[in-house]
Amino acid sequence: MIEYSSFVLDNGLKVFVHEDRTTSMAALNILYDVGSKDEVVTKTGFAHLFEHLMFGGSKHIPSYDEALQKAGGENNAFTSPDITNYYITIPANNIETAFWLESDRMMALSFDPKVLEVQRSVVIEEFKQRYLNQPYGDVWLKLRPLAYKEHSYKWATIGKEISHIEEATMDDVRDFFYSYYLPNNAYMVVAGNVTLEQVKKLSEKWFAPIPSGTRRKRNIPAEPKQTAARFEQTEAKVPLDALYKTYHMGGKLSADFYSTDLVSDILGRGKSSRLYDKLVQEKKMFSSLNAYIMSSVDPGLLVIDGKLSKGVQLKDADDAISELIEKFTQEQFSEKELNKVKNQAESTLLFGEVEVLNRAMNLAYAAMLGDPEIVNREAANIQKVTTADISRVAKTVLQPENCSTLYYKSI
Template identity: 40%
Template sequence: VVIEEFRQRYLNQPYGDQSMLLRALAYERHPYRWATIGIEPAHIEQATLRDVQAFYRRHYRPGNAILSIVADLDEERMLRMAEERFGSVPPGDAPPQEPLPVEPPQTAPRRMEVERDVPATTISIAFHMGARTSRDFFRGDMTSDLLAGGDSARLVQRLVRERRLVASANAYVSGSVDPGLFVVTAQLLPDTAVEQAEAALWEELALLSREAADPYETEKVKNRFEANTLFGELNVMNKAMNLGFYEMLGDLPLINRETELYRSLTPDELIEFSRATFRTENSSTLIYKAKK
């Protein structure tokens, strides 16, 4: 049943294996190269009961858990209630963990083309970038917002509306705890050649490496980030999840510094990030072609 669900969710759905192919292309050693559920059904088929039990004992134990509480409660009462409910639960032993393999620097471009039964061809280009707690992450996040943060962003305005090369375009950072990926994507229109759209994406990335963004453009992006952050905190569940996430990162106060960090980014930093990141030898390109 689990294996069949895997096939339905990831392999038999349109675009279901696209992100998995891109991960495997961009990473060679780090476990980020596969999704949590694995790359193929064999990863589930070959898992033994002992493997599953060992994984459960390693990770799903109270000593490895983070409790986030967001409510209109007195602090002392909240702590007392948590102690009453969880204080008697043994933390569980922490098995020794081997360090994760470090992904080596990419020194040559990688490329993959596959054909699938999908309505449109998609181009995805991934670049290695910094970890979630590094300043590089915020530079990458802001750069992705300049490219695709809303209807007035560069990729939407220039490639979708003005040049009419693609039906949609996006840019995002993976947000991985360890060094992650900066990804740009474009879904092609029927009359657009892959080479034409790919060249247009690289033109936009090259422009970021040469010219500083307009102050109005960067201020608009910063305002959008701050507004999204503030509105996100209005939701109780979001607040609880964010507290748990930043505690897991090992830097809980970062939750209150992110807007300030984002606002402190300078145009020169964005150029520096673009030059260091958007290099041909640091790129992994996936052409996900629609069957003719």
């Protein structure tokens, strides 16, 4: 249970406070309700580029990292299709430094052309190193547009292509900032050895003066129901052939989200899972094989991926997965097997909340979804899933016509 208090500043910034006297540290987490899904198809990668630009200095603080390190703090950030998240961990007695740093770049980010050029180069290099020049790195550059035809999940967070980052202008950057990096589009969680009154005082001092703005209206096309299987094959210099299969599923707030998550766990979580037991250990067709969900806010994907054993043909491996899944959808599931994956999922959830920073992140995400109490209902939602739910969801989601398959062939 994550206990919290909350308040909203006049400019719309939503603030949550989670007090924990057992630690000497504090975390300040700011989640902006913007991700790569908010981009347009001709200008992708901006949310991720902006994550980098936010560390390039602000009006009063030319070196963000240097100022934070002097106070004993650490920071980082990440971008997803749904959100951009920035966080600081710092000794609690220096928490005001975090307020100062985050408020200054929310109010007065540096639009220095030199910073844009530096960060543009960093992102382009990341694109090349992580996505183009790394074995299997371009998988999601191919899988997303195969699985999605309308929704803006069809491009990766890094962007659809390098040229969009190469051609980004300062006007593009300013427009993105003033459309999304607004106090009324942000959720701030302060967690650790702090008090509600302390956070209220510091929030009023550092964030209240920042004016609210008009957030760009979100107009993302819904993904049509997939009615026919899709297939693509690619080749690259990789160690082993690989196979990827995606199935459309509901979003984070859908009624069957947790049931689908547990279906993926039964199929491919760990060495006792169905796929691993049958196709890795018994038949030795794969050297590794997993199933998982993307946990998207909007309707997402259940994914199966694996690296093939030497000498196994991709078509044979694909047929073996399809055969296992067909049997899986016809089964009556046991309470014992379901309880095993429920307990695994709940233990992962609880273990993840040991760190105060993770609690702060989880609370911010739940608040962005529309109800901070979601963070405290997850364990119960996992335990509510029944064997009947598993059977129904398996039959609904794991249909051949709902599947997109990518063969990644080694050359």
